[in-house]
Amino acid sequence: MTLAPGELKACCAGAYASPAARFLLGDSFHPGGATLTSRLVRALQVGASATVVDVGSGPGTSAIQLASETSCSVVGVELSAESVDAASRAAAAAGFLGRVRFIVGDAEALPLEDDSMDGALCECALCTFPDKRTAARELARVLRPGARLALSDVTANAGRLPPELIGLQAWVACIADARPLEEIAALLEEAGLAVESIERHDQVLRELLDRVGARLQLASIARSFGEGVQRGRELAASARAAVADGMLGYGVVVAAKR
Amino acid sequence: MAVAGKTQRKVDRDEVFLEYTKSICPVCKRVLDAEVNVRDNRVFLRKRCPEHGRFEALVYSDAELYMAQQRYNKPGTLPLEFQTEVKDGCPLDCGLCPEHKQHACLAIVEVNSGCNLDCPICFADSGHQPDGFSLTYEQVELMLDRFVAAEGEPEVVQFSGGEPTIHPQILDFVALAQAKGIRSVMLNTNGIRIARDRRFARALGRLRPHVYLQFDGFALETHLTLRGKDLRRDKQCALDACAEHGLTVTLVAAVEKGVNEHEVGAIVRFAVAHPAVRSVAFQPVTHSGRHVEFEPLERLTNADVMKLVAAQVPEWFQLADFVPVPCCFPSCRSMSYAFVDGDSVVPFTRLIEIDDYLDYLSNRVIPDPDVRQALERMFSSSATPGAERALLACESCGIDLPAHLDDLEEKVFMIIVQDFQDAYTLNVRQLMKCCVAEITPDGRLIPFCAYNSVGYREQVRAQLSGVDVAPVVPNAAPLQALLQPTRYGSKTAANGART
Numbered sequence: 001m002t003l004a005p006g007e008l009k010a011c012c013a014g015a016y017a018s019p020a021a022r023f024l025l026g027d028s029f030h031p032g033g034a035t036l037t038s039r040l041v042r043a044l045q046v047g048a049s050a051t052v053v054d055v056g057s058g059p060g061t062s063a064i065q066l067a068s069e070t071s072c073s074v075v076g077v078e079l080s081a082e083s084v085d086a087a088s089r090a091a092a093a094a095g096f097l098g099r100v101r102f103i104v105g106d107a108e109a110l111p112l113e114d115d116s117m118d119g120a121l122c123e124c125a126l127c128t129f130p131d132k133r134t135a136a137r138e139l140a141r142v143l144r145p146g147a148r149l150a151l152s153d154v155t156a157n158a159g160r161l162p163p164e165l166i167g168l169q170a171w172v173a174c175i176a177d178a179r180p181l182e183e184i185a186a187l188l189e190e191a192g193l194a195v196e197s198i199e200r201h202d203q204v205l206r207e208l209l210d211r212v213g214a215r216l217q218l219a220s221i222a223r224s225f226g227e228g229v230q231r232g233r234e235l236a237a238s239a240r241a242a243v244a245d246g247m248l249g250y251g252v253v254v255a256a257k258r
Numbered sequence: 259m260a261v262a263g264k265t266q267r268k269v270d271r272d273e274v275f276l277e278y279t280k281s282i283c284p285v286c287k288r289v290l291d292a293e294v295n296v297r298d299n300r301v302f303l304r305k306r307c308p309e310h311g312r313f314e315a316l317v318y319s320d321a322e323l324y325m326a327q328q329r330y331n332k333p334g335t336l337p338l339e340f341q342t343e344v345k346d347g348c349p350l351d352c353g354l355c356p357e358h359k360q361h362a363c364l365a366i367v368e369v370n371s372g373c374n375l376d377c378p379i380c381f382a383d384s385g386h387q388p389d390g391f392s393l394t395y396e397q398v399e400l401m402l403d404r405f406v407a408a409e410g411e412p413e414v415v416q417f418s419g420g421e422p423t424i425h426p427q428i429l430d431f432v433a434l435a436q437a438k439g440i441r442s443v444m445l446n447t448n449g450i451r452i453a454r455d456r457r458f459a460r461a462l463g464r465l466r467p468h469v470y471l472q473f474d475g476f477a478l479e480t481h482l483t484l485r486g487k488d489l490r491r492d493k494q495c496a497l498d499a500c501a502e503h504g505l506t507v508t509l510v511a512a513v514e515k516g517v518n519e520h521e522v523g524a525i526v527r528f529a530v531a532h533p534a535v536r537s538v539a540f541q542p543v544t545h546s547g548r549h550v551e552f553e554p555l556e557r558l559t560n561a562d563v564m565k566l567v568a569a570q571v572p573e574w575f576q577l578a579d580f581v582p583v584p585c586c587f588p589s590c591r592s593m594s595y596a597f598v599d600g601d602s603v604v605p606f607t608r609l610i611e612i613d614d615y616l617d618y619l620s621n622r623v624i625p626d627p628d629v630r631q632a633l634e635r636m637f638s639s640s641a642t643p644g645a646e647r648a649l650l651a652c653e654s655c656g657i658d659l660p661a662h663l664d665d666l667e668e669k670v671f672m673i674i675v676q677d678f679q680d681a682y683t684l685n686v687r688q689l690m691k692c693c694v695a696e697i698t699p700d701g702r703l704i705p706f707c708a709y710n711s712v713g714y715r716e717q718v719r720a721q722l723s724g725v726d727v728a729p730v731v732p733n734a735a736p737l738q739a740l741l742q743p744t745r746y747g748s749k750t751a752a753n754g755a756r757t
Contacts, residue, residue, distance in 0.1 A: 033611050214608030221599040221669060 030062075030124035030152065031250045032204035037062045038069060040121060040150035043197075043254045046072045050118035053077060053142060055107050055135075056125025060087025060100070066121060067091075067100045075117075076102040077110060108134045115144040122151040127178040136191035143257040149193060154178040154205065155249045156242075164238050165248075175239060181251035193255035202243060205250035209240045273297040274321075277687065280348065283307035284681035284732050285740060285751050287713050289350065294685065296321040302555070303685055313736075315554035315682040317589075320561035323577075324589050329617045332584035332634065334360035334691060337408045341702045348686045349712050352704040354408070354695070362695040362703050363413055363585055363640035365405050366446075369393045369431060370420035371719060374450055376747070377485045379512060381547035381678070381710050383719075383730065383746040384420045391722035392420075397699045398431050402438050404701030411439060413640035416470060418446035423458065432467045442642045446470040446510075448489070449496030456499070463503025468642055470539075471496060473509040475521030476528075483517050483550070484543075501534035508674075509535055513566075514543040514550065515558045522563065523570025530574075530598050530671055537672035540567075545680040545732045546710035548748040553735045560592055560677045567594075567673065579605035580675065584616055585638045587688040593637050594673045595646055603671075606636075606646070639693045646670050679707035681732050 030036075046052055048071035054063040057076025060083075067074045078084050084102045091100040105111040107122075107129050120139050129135040139149055156178035165175050179187075185195045213236045219229045242248035273295040281292035281303060292305035294317070301318040318324040342355045354362070368382065371390030384390070393401075405412050415435050422428050422445060435443045445467045452459050452469070462469075473493055474484050481488050500507050509529050513519060522540065529535040542558040543549055568577045575594060582588035595606035606612075615630045616637065632649035635641065679688065684707060692705035696714075699722060704714050716727040728750040731741060741749040 034614055211608060211611075214604050217602060217604045218597050218609060221597050221602060221604065 031154075031208040032152065032201060034061075034065060036152060036201065036204055036252070037065050037123065040123065040152060040252065040254075041066050041069050043150045043252075044070070044119040044121065044148050046070050046119045048072060051075065051116070052119035052121060053110070053112060053117045055110070055120060055122045055139065056128070057087055057102060058083055058125075060090045060102060062121060062123055063087065063100050063102070064091055064094050064096055067096050068094075072118070074100045075112070076100070077105040077107065077112070078102060079104065079106055108138060110138045110142050112142040114141055117142045118144060118147050120147070120149040120151075122149065122153075124153055126151060126153045126184065127175075130177070132179070132187055133190070136187045136193075140188075140191040140193050140257055143193075145257050148196070148254060148256045149188065150252070150254050151184070151188070152201070152250065152252045153184060155181045155184070155200075155251045157247045160247050161242060162238055164235060165242060175242075175248065178248070181249070181253070184251070185253050185255075188253060188255045192258055194258050195253060195255045197252075197254045199252040200249060201252060202246075202249040205248065206240070206243050209236055209243065212236050213240070273302075276301070277685075279303075280686040281305045281684045282349065282681055282712060283310050284313055284734070285310040285737065287681065287711075287729065289347070292685065303683055310740075313554070313682060316557050316559060317683050317685065318561055319559045320565075323561055327582040327588040327592075329613075329619045330582040330584045330588040331618050331691075332616075333618065334358075334585075337361035337703075338410050339408050341404070341408070349684070349689055349705075349708045352702065352708050352712075352714060354703050354705075357690065358705070359691040360585065360693045361409060362405070363638055363693040364416060365412065365414070365695045365697050365703060366416045366418050366706065367393075367398060367401055367431070367697050368418050368420060369398065369422045369425045369428065371723065372424065373419060373421040373448075374424055375421070375448055375485060375487065375489075377548070378747075379484050379514070379543055379549045380747075381544040381549070382418075382420065382715070383547040383744070383748045385746065387746060389723055389725045389745075390420065391719065392425060393699065393722075395427055395430060395434075398427075399434060400701060401697040401699060402435055402440070405697055405703065406438050406440070408703060411441065413440075413638075414442045414444060414642065415440045416444040416446050417467075421448055421450075423447050423451040429458075429461055429465060432462075432465045436465065436467075442640070443467045444470045444508075444642075446472075447496075448472045448485075448492075450489070450492050452499050453492040453495035459499040459503055463505055466505060469500055469505050469507045469534075470510055471500075471507050472512070473525065474511050474513075475518040476524055477518065477521060480518040480521060484512060484514065497532055497534055501532070505534060506536045507532075507534045508537040508539050508672075510539045510541065512541050512543045513558055513563055515552070515556065519558070519562075519566055520570075522566040526567060526571050526574070526673065530603070536670070537674065539674040539676060541675075542677050544678040544710065545682065545734070546678070547715070547730060548746065549733055551733050551735055551738070554682045554732075557683075560589070560675045563675045564592060567675075574603040575605060575673070579607045580673075581607060581612055581616065581637050583637050583639060584618065584634060585640075586693045587691045590679075590688055590692070591639060591674065591676045593641065593675070595636060596671050596673075598669050598671045612637075641672070644670075645672075679711060681711040682734060684708075684711050 050072040052072050052074050054076045057063050057078045063074045063076040081104050084104050087102040108131050185198055216233045277294035279292050290305040295302050299321045301321050301324050302314055303317045304314040306312045340354050340356045342351050344355050344357050345351050370392040371384050373384040376385035432443055449471050474480050511525050529538045540563045564577055564580045567575050579594045580592040583591040597604045615633050636645045694706040695703035696709040698718050709715050720727040728744045730748045731751050733749045740751050742752040744750045
């Protein structure tokens with residue numbers, strides 16, 4: 001990897017704001033879609049008076065879902081200003097103006113007060129943060145004691161991934177720097193969170209890769225997005241094989257601040 | 259109470275009671291209470307006539323799927339006007355009466371009762387008959403006007419029969435419907451005239467109705483059993499004529515148990531490859547009008563047909579690629595769309611999580627209302643080729659491929675699976691939301707399955723032809739002792755229906 005961590009973060013955030021990412025991933029930018037998000041939302045155990053942070057909020061879909069399912073207030077933090085604008089527009093259009101807001105910010109230096117949040121959501125984002133230890137500490141810092149973090153992420157058996165899955169494209173696709181589920185849990189424990197549950201959801205990653213594969217196939221039928229399509233199809237196929245071999249997966253960790 | 263020396267034990271019923279509804283007696287057509295039950299993961303409708311006894315029929319062969327589909331139930335839309343009043347209750351007030359839950363997405367005009375075939379199966383009981391009817395231009399105009407009055411901008415009208423292409427004014431009717439602003443005009447035909455009359459095919463090519471071509475399979479046996487004739491050459495000629503004259507085609511396959519179930523996959527492959535064909539509609543044979551004897555507990559249902567497609571074309575379609583259609587009752591019709599380019603086939607369901615948009619019972623925020631609307635247009639009884647355009651052009655769905663739309667349209671392929679109800683399977687709950695209507699010459703819009711099961715067809719035919727028409731009774735195995743043939747080849751009750 002030749003990019004500096006700062007460049008990497010910007011590259012990831014930028015890639016997810018691109019039309020190609022919207023095309024490939026649709027509204028829900030993470031495996032499991034709205035159904036898995038609902039599961040994370042329930043795990044937070046928050047009510048209408050709570051304020052919850054969504055770290056790596058992307059197009060804002062989950063933040064809006066969180067607000068509508070719990071009536072809580074949500075702050076979405078996202079590195080891409082373009083995504084923050086789009087998410088703000090989506091929240092206004094869905095009638096959540098005021099209750100759901102989005103700010104530009106870095107997960108490794110959250111622009112939020114200590115102990116200020118009643119919950120934190122982090123979906124398929126930790127894998128794209130170069131300094132995971134700092135990001136975990138930041139999540140712990142902004143939560144008030146007893147408040148929960150519900151996190152989902154791509155998991156990988158590091159060192160056993162084929163070479164094509166650790167390049168820049170794979171980094172953007174959450175794969176290159178993904179960690180084993182146990183390592184994610186250990187990171188959170190180390191940051192001051194007590195892990196309450198760990199669940200494997202490899203099936204949702206399989207489904208997402210199938211969807212990305214189908215959309216790439218359509219792009220090639222429509223002759224859209226040029227030559228990157230073929231490379232993308234190879235990458236998706238390779239990722240599917242890695243899931244089948246148990247080297248790549250998806251997981252959920254719920255933890256409470258001590 | 260315990261019998262001496264033996265403890266009596268309570269026993270569970272062998273079925274899950276699911277719904278209480280209304281139906282009709284298949285023999286005398288009187289309205290009956292009915293129940294829907296699940297046994298062995300299959301859904302059955304049961305009713306009892308005080309005079310003719312107990313009747314039970316299979317309505318869906320996969321209970322789990324049947325239940326999952328209930329979420330795809332879109333709130334109905336009120337038509338601009340109703341044609342009848344509520345008097346005796348469903349299904350006797352058709353229609354549409356103000357209790358009906360949905361407007362008509364698609365309306366059928368049967369222009370005649372005569373046909374150039376005498377198929378062993380024909381829900382319209384048509385054929386080479388001396389005592390039929392043939393509508394006049396004035397009658398057709400009145401019918402279309404009433405449809406326009408009810409709908410404002412009607413979506414689809416389908417000319418049917420009989421065989422509509424042998425009506426001397428069929429081209430005028432098509433042009434008239436187009437002039438009335440009806441968005442899509444379909445011609446439901448066996449294709450014989452298109453195959454054999456080059457001038458007619460050319461004239462159709464100028465009007466460009468969508469051709470809804472009866473096409474049941476490739477085996478001689480299939481043709482002989484369902485149509486009484488080998489029509490394979492005619493079908494091929496008709497399709498080639500359609501391609502030559504720029505007509506788009508839906509292949510319509512009536513699928514009957516033990517006859518052409520094995521041909522479902524071959525029909526899909528053929529359809530994908532033929533330049534004129536944009537879609538296939540599979541319909542388990544409707545046991546109304548004339549049909550071969552069947553066993554109501556073992557009939558073919560939508561679930562069977564979808565599974566046949568998945569089993570026979572596994573590299574392209576899976577069961578999960580079929581979406582229940584929300585405008586009608588979701589278990590009545592399922593559809594699948596796919597993008598096709600040579601051997602590359604991408605079902606639409608693989609591209610977008612349709613559940614997120616078409617689940618009408620979930621409390622969840624719809625990710626995007628524009629996407630829902632576009633999907634509703636695609637997965638609808640009025641969907642015709644091109645319905646996917648709204649979605650592809652919809653920026654917010656993320657598919658957003660407007661620049662390539664024109665290229666893609668010819669690559670979209672659609673499969674429709676539709677089970678029509680007969681007098682055995684009729685469930686008023688489904689009927690009340692039916693969005694396919696028969697227009698009668700007095701301007702009523704009668705839900706299709708009511709028209710064919712309750713007795714409306716016989717009444718309208720008697721009125722139009724001036725000849726008495728016997729009430730048709732399904733040619734079901736358990737009813738054989740009661741049945742005798744009608745003049746048109748269907749069956750009626752031997753001692754007169756109602757005593």
